[in-house]
Amino acid sequence: MICPHCTSDNDRVLDSRGCEDGRAIRRRRYCNHCKKRFTTYERVEQYAMQVVKKDGAREPFAREKIEHGVERACWKRAISGDQIRELAAQVEADIQSDYESEIPSTVIGRMVMQRLADLDQVAYVRFASVYREFKDVEDFVAELAPLRSQSDTAAVSDD
Ligand SMILES: [Zn+2]
Incomplete structure (x- = not known):
């Protein structure tokens, strides 16, 4: 040195x-x-994993996006924040071990669905139904956001 x-x-x-x-x-x-x-x-060398989106655009991988998507799918389910973070960490570890520098967003979605299927069937179905249509975790989160606030409002008026 x-x-x-x-x-x-x-x-x-x-x-x-x-x-x-x-x-x-x-x-x-x-x-x-x-x-x-x-x-x-x-x-350890910092890896700069790129996510290739459906339209071919690339963006840096961010574990938080997986966490947010899974959080939405797990809404009102008996799943803790720790479990969600753990799931996202496992998916990230799979990506790191199997992919060199870029990964299609669709593959990430499938990885998340597989993990969710083991965790909670309802969350899995929610995630899968929306994800299959939008093929992108980000679009998925954007789409579920208004749905969630409507449910929040409904829950309040029920009380
Ligand atoms: Zn010297």
Whole structure:
């Protein structure tokens, strides 16, 4: 590692320890040339997964979009926020392990549906029926938003 103080490439590691909840390794280094110390961090390379939408447009993958879509489908079901986050994390892990740099949005939708089917049948049917028509999680969320607020209103007037 090139020393940031003198730019010589002659150092030794004094200390290595995990940090950022184990997502990084911090190394204290000692430059044998100028005798100064510096620190380096080692992390897993950040992947920049692109989602290819139905119209061919690409956008960066965002786990929050899956969470929002699933949240809508799970409305009034006995499913916790933790379960939803867990589902989205599992889908993201599948994407990371099976796809290099881009993934069609339709494939993400199928992955979510498979996971939802194991979790809750009603949420699965809601997600699947709307998703199959719109083929895009984002459109799905947009479409369900007014539906949800109508139901909210109905629930209030029932009380
Ligand atoms: Zn140095």
